[in-house]
Amino acid sequence: ILNVEQSPQSLHVQEGDSTNFTCSFPSSNFYALHWYRWETAKSPEALFVMTLNGDEKKKGRISATLNTKEGYSYLYIKGSQPEDSATYLCASYNAGNMLTFGGGTRLMVKP
Amino acid sequence: DTGVSQNPRHKITKRGQNVTFRCDPISEHNRLYWYRQTLGQGPEFLTYFQNEAQLEKSRLLSDRFSAERPKGSFSTLEIQRTEQGDSAMYLCASSPGTGASLGYTFGSGTRLTVV
Secondary structure (H helix, E strand, O other), rough: OOOOEEOOEEEEEEEEOEEEEEEEEEOOOOEEEEEEOOOOOOEEEEEEEEEOOEEEEEOOOOEEEOOOOOOOEEEOOOOOOOOHHHEEEEEEEEEOOOEEOOOEEEEEOOO | OOEEEEEEEEEEEEEOOOEEEEEOOOOOOOOOEEEEOOOOOEEEEEEEOOEEEEEEEEEOOOOOEEEOOOOOOOOOEEEEEOHHHHHHHEEEEEEOOOOOOOOOOOOOOEEEEOO
């Protein structure tokens, strides 16, 4: 994998559904994986930073896992709420000294 | 300190005009980044500064683009002779240092529309 890729590109779920997204990143020269949430008309907000293989992070109903050997991370949202509607970005920090972002997953939660 | 501030929030300009955007980072952050985001894409790296030194520029940054951070505080991004393909959200971010675990603090962006 040469670039950071996210799937799906967009997702519509009903309130109360649990959901998850995937981020794939280059596993060579890996240093850290960042997740951000970007709500419309606001700035991207940091959710998690993960560095070690097997890392799991949790913040309320949102959690993330990291597999550095195969180059992927999952973001899970349990019991989605309308306020979770946003674009979720992952970014890899490799040898280039800056974050390389994926295309994002746009989540829409219907009440 | 109220975070990263970008001005203007929106800019509509005619093709061929020059535009300049400003970014005020968090005061104690020595790293400042510019990214560009177009519809349906994630943020693409343009350039970054360590204090006043511009350390890296993306190939996306054509000769029409120039960025400065004259005193290691605020930064400006100028686009000369704008083209319709320059229409995008321009995001600025800052971070306190060079560590991989140090997240970025983003501004709200400047949305540029070239007509």
